[in-house]
Amino acid sequence: MKTYPANYPIVQVRGLKKLFPVGGGRKLHAIDGVDFDLQPGRTLALVGESGSGKSTVARCIVRLLEPTDGDVVVHGNSVRPLNPVRMATMYRTLQMVFQDPNASLNPRMTVRKVLEEPLKLHLSMTQDERNARLSELVTLVGLGEEHLARYPHELSGGQRQRIGIARAISINPEVVLLDEPTASLDVSVRGQILDLLKRIQRELNLAYLFISHDLQVVRHVADEVAVMYLGQIVERGPTAEIFDNPRHPYTRALMSAAPVARYGVKRERLRLAGEISTPVDPPPACRLSGRCPIEQPVCSQQRMPLEPINETHSVACPFSDRVAEAVAPPVPAAKAG
Amino acid sequence: MSDAILEIENFSGGFMSPAGEYNQVLHDVGYCLPRGAMTAVVGETGSGKSITALAVLGLQAPTFRHRTGSIRFDGTEMLNLDARGLRDIRGSRISMVFQDARAALNPVFSIGRQLADTWMLHNGGSRAAAMDKAVDALRQVHIPEPERRARQYPHEFSGGMAQRAMIAMAALICTPELLILDEPTTGLDVTTQADIMELIVDLAQSRGLTVCLITHDLGVVAETCDHVVVMNKGCVVETGTTEQIFTAPQDAYTRKLLAASLLTEYSA
Amino acid sequence: MTSRPIDIESAAVVAPPRRRPRRRHSLTMKLGAGLLLFYAGVAVLSFFWTPHDPFMPGAGPSYSAPTWEFPLGTDRLGTDLLSRLMVGTRYDLGICLAAVAIALTIGTILGTIAGYYGGAIDTAIMRMVEIFQAFPGLLFAMLIVQAVGAGVVNVIAVLSFVGMPDYLRLARAEVRSRREWQFAEAARLVGNRPIAVAFKHLLPNSMGPLLAFTSVNAAFSVLIIASLGFLGIGLSPDDPEWGNMIARGQDGVMTGEWWVSMFPGIAILGMTGAFYMLGDALSDLFDPRRRT
Numbered sequence: 001m002k003t004y005p006a007n008y009p010i011v012q013v014r015g016l017k018k019l020f021p022v023g024g025g026r027k028l029h030a031i032d033g034v035d036f037d038l039q040p041g042r043t044l045a046l047v048g049e050s051g052s053g054k055s056t057v058a059r060c061i062v063r064l065l066e067p068t069d070g071d072v073v074v075h076g077n078s079v080r081p082l083n084p085v086r087m088a089t090m091y092r093t094l095q096m097v098f099q100d101p102n103a104s105l106n107p108r109m110t111v112r113k114v115l116e117e118p119l120k121l122h123l124s125m126t127q128d129e130r131n132a133r134l135s136e137l138v139t140l141v142g143l144g145e146e147h148l149a150r151y152p153h154e155l156s157g158g159q160r161q162r163i164g165i166a167r168a169i170s171i172n173p174e175v176v177l178l179d180e181p182t183a184s185l186d187v188s189v190r191g192q193i194l195d196l197l198k199r200i201q202r203e204l205n206l207a208y209l210f211i212s213h214d215l216q217v218v219r220h221v222a223d224e225v226a227v228m229y230l231g232q233i234v235e236r237g238p239t240a241e242i243f244d245n246p247r248h249p250y251t252r253a254l255m256s257a258a259p260v261a262r263y264g265v266k267r268e269r270l271r272l273a274g275e276i277s278t279p280v281d282p283p284p285a286c287r288l289s290g291r292c293p294i295e296q297p298v299c300s301q302q303r304m305p306l307e308p309i310n311e312t313h314s315v316a317c318p319f320s321d322r323v324a325e326a327v328a329p330p331v332p333a334a335k336a337g
Numbered sequence: 338m339s340d341a342i343l344e345i346e347n348f349s350g351g352f353m354s355p356a357g358e359y360n361q362v363l364h365d366v367g368y369c370l371p372r373g374a375m376t377a378v379v380g381e382t383g384s385g386k387s388i389t390a391l392a393v394l395g396l397q398a399p400t401f402r403h404r405t406g407s408i409r410f411d412g413t414e415m416l417n418l419d420a421r422g423l424r425d426i427r428g429s430r431i432s433m434v435f436q437d438a439r440a441a442l443n444p445v446f447s448i449g450r451q452l453a454d455t456w457m458l459h460n461g462g463s464r465a466a467a468m469d470k471a472v473d474a475l476r477q478v479h480i481p482e483p484e485r486r487a488r489q490y491p492h493e494f495s496g497g498m499a500q501r502a503m504i505a506m507a508a509l510i511c512t513p514e515l516l517i518l519d520e521p522t523t524g525l526d527v528t529t530q531a532d533i534m535e536l537i538v539d540l541a542q543s544r545g546l547t548v549c550l551i552t553h554d555l556g557v558v559a560e561t562c563d564h565v566v567v568m569n570k571g572c573v574v575e576t577g578t579t580e581q582i583f584t585a586p587q588d589a590y591t592r593k594l595l596a597a598s599l600l601t602e603y604s605a
Numbered sequence: 606m607t608s609r610p611i612d613i614e615s616a617a618v619v620a621p622p623r624r625r626p627r628r629r630h631s632l633t634m635k636l637g638a639g640l641l642l643f644y645a646g647v648a649v650l651s652f653f654w655t656p657h658d659p660f661m662p663g664a665g666p667s668y669s670a671p672t673w674e675f676p677l678g679t680d681r682l683g684t685d686l687l688s689r690l691m692v693g694t695r696y697d698l699g700i701c702l703a704a705v706a707i708a709l710t711i712g713t714i715l716g717t718i719a720g721y722y723g724g725a726i727d728t729a730i731m732r733m734v735e736i737f738q739a740f741p742g743l744l745f746a747m748l749i750v751q752a753v754g755a756g757v758v759n760v761i762a763v764l765s766f767v768g769m770p771d772y773l774r775l776a777r778a779e780v781r782s783r784r785e786w787q788f789a790e791a792a793r794l795v796g797n798r799p800i801a802v803a804f805k806h807l808l809p810n811s812m813g814p815l816l817a818f819t820s821v822n823a824a825f826s827v828l829i830i831a832s833l834g835f836l837g838i839g840l841s842p843d844d845p846e847w848g849n850m851i852a853r854g855q856d857g858v859m860t861g862e863w864w865v866s867m868f869p870g871i872a873i874l875g876m877t878g879a880f881y882m883l884g885d886a887l888s889d890l891f892d893p894r895r896r897t
Contacts, residue, residue, distance in 0.1 A: 107810065188594060
């Protein structure tokens with residue numbers, strides 16, 4: 001377990017942008033200026049619906065995608081000028097767990113080969129040391145040595161994701177990006193994987209970026225939550241505050257739509273008008289304008305930056321005081337988009 | 338339970354492997370759907386919840402073999418019906434909505450045309466009248482600008498909009514007594530998911546539909562359904578009203594599933 | 606390729622176990638493979654033993670019909686046809702296999718590079734391929750053989766050149782379709798260089814269709830070898846290549862000495878048929894829908 005100074009950010013993401021050309025000179029703004037830090041032992045959850053750009057953020061950090069602008073700084077050094085070979089060394093620090101454990105494991109490699117590969121590429125170990133490390137790893141993720149000889153298709157979904165996690169932590173990284181790690185798992189397995197991730201984080205003092213659309217899960221694992229909408233972070237703060245007192249209209253709409261498996265819980269939904277607008281060449285306006293129940297004229301005239309409302313909580317909405325009013329009488333269903 | 342529109346009793350079946358081995362996957366499944374109510378069939382991957390529902394409509398995979406049991410729809414034994422008899426019931430009396438609406442729609446015809454064709458299949462009449470009916474159905478499922486949207490093709494619809502169109506087709510164009518929804522909101526965003534569920538509840542109530550919601554998501558069930566059937570590994574483990582299942586679950590698996598859904602058991 | 610045990614636990618409930626229905630293909634597969642083994646056996650045998658000297662004219666009478674001594678008869682010069690046919694197997698099978706192996710290797714490597722890197726590299730490679738493929742295969746082969754001259758090595762080179770673009774396209778398409786797959790991304794993330802991702806992770810998962818195609822390509826190659834031989838531009842006219850042999854027997858067909866052309870023809874038919882049968886069975890086996 002590595003130790004760090006207090007509040008030390010291992011990864012700093014600054015002004016990250018990713019634009020995809022969509023033809024005709026137009027650009028799809030997948031990520032449009034995103035900033036955050038990742039600290040050891042802490043989990044930042046990136047929450048959003050499809051099209052919010054949350055997975056693109058992770059891919060830009062590890063440079064599976066090249067960011068258009070902005071910077072990713074790891075231990076004070078920018079990763080952007082690194083060539084592929086130097087970037088490969090950066091993956092000793094920066095690792096990722098993918099959403100679909102079926103697709104992220106090479107179907108032709110046994111578990112042993114999957115886990116051996118990073119060890120061989122990054123560490124000079126003897127075969128005995130590697131074997132010892134392999135059995136340590138499978139034990140750490142709750143599997144046995146008998147699983148080493150298996151192929152991915154011989155494992156259950158949960159077991160595959162455990163291997164995905166073991167691969168990510170095999171070379172002792174400091175930061176792990178988790179891209180929807182439980183989205184393709186059954187609920188009963190979901191809890192076990194979350195449990196495992198938390199335990200590993202404690203034992204190895206890892207920094208997590210947890211990308212998810214599952215609010216239940218986020219509430220369970222995150223220390224801090226950043227809510228993304230159309231490529232921007234619209235609200236960020238401690239988990240409890242985001243869930244109990246969401247201040248951005250979008251956050252509130254999202255929270256109020258999440259189903260709860262309890263009998264007799266009636267949601268008071270905040271509804272947004274229409275459908276998500278296009279991320280292609282968005283106008284310089286609040287991204288929610290046109291859908292927002294508390295919209296003001298100024299909202300469609302300028303971008304709304306993320307402003308702190310207290311020490312830890314920031315919102316990209318100057319009218320966040322009024323958001324509670326918007327919920328009160330539910331809008332008639334006929335108007336729901 | 339006296340007035341059930343669909344009764345499944347001791348239904349057992351399995352798949353034939355290409356090698357000719359029989360693997361039983363459903364073990365004496367039995368549940369009924371009370372008329373006019375919303376019943377959820379809940380289970381995880383491999384619980385057999387979808388296979389059972391597909392068997393109701395005779396849509397099971399060709400390798401599926403049913404061994405015992407009966408499926409009675411409004412007194413008719415579905416398992417004895419021939420292809421023609423099934424066709425008469427499918428669509429007009431029972432219709433079904435699948436998970437991936439965009440895949441279930443034909444990509445080469447406009448949405449309006451597909452709805453109109455279905456209407457004409459069941460009701461005849463002129464194309465113009467059918468098209469009006471299609472636009473009207475799209476309006477009723479809250480698709481904005483239904484006239485314009487009816488001329489669009491499935492790829493121009495978002496997942497949520499396509500699912501609305503499917504619901505318009507299954508519940509409004511076909512006018513069934515029983516609507517079976519197989520994971521209708523899985524893969525959709527939470528806000529869209531909530532909107533779709535509200536739409537389903539509205540339609541069911543205003544039209545007196547019997548709804549069977551097949552899902553893995555207990556959160557969706559708690560708010561919307563009247564009865565719950567819990568399935569695990571090809572068996573029905575518990576049935577009851579939503580209140581009973583959520584507040585006083587009897588079966589160990591039900592309790593485990595509930596805890597897992599709320600992530601309570603695993604709080605570290 | 607590798608046969609994989611099935612995941613009993615999860616497959617049992619979800620769906621019928623996905624076992625490859627090998628039995629259905631076994632007949633074509635066995636027939637094709639058996640026939641090829643027979644040809645290979647004959648080719649090997651011909652190094653040690655033939656009934657007569659295949660190159661010696663006058664081993665028997667001119668144009669002898671099949672007899673016990675000359676089971677397939679003799680040609681105009683009185684050479685034993687069976688012996689020539691046996692030695693000819695070496696040419697047709699050997700040239701074909703060598704050409705296929707070279708085309709597969711080069712095509713796969715270039716295709717993988719083009720598919721994985723894309724961009725300018727891809728464009729350059731693909732333009733080159735398009736130029737090759739603008740000519741029909743046989744015509745192209747004839748042109749090059751005329752230019753570089755006859756000989757076994759040249760024919761092999763030409764044939765691999767003609768076959769290579771197809772492998773390249775296949776490999777490129779396979780790799781391209783998987784480039785964005787998560788396991789390729791995951792392979793980058795564990796520290797592999799891009800080239801290692803392409804060849805260590807993507808290529809092994811793309812080999813199925815490529816290997817299935819080798820049979821089709823081999824069958825096609827046999828036909829081209831024979832065609833070149835028939836036209837007398839591939840090998841020396843004295844080489845007992847099957848196409849050559851058919852050409853030699855042409856005159857006889859009209860005058861009743863049918864066997865001189867007939868038996869080499871049957872040999873060619875059998876070999877292409879064997880490759881096609883094998884290819885058919887293989888492509889079924891590697892059907893993407895059956896890949897897990």
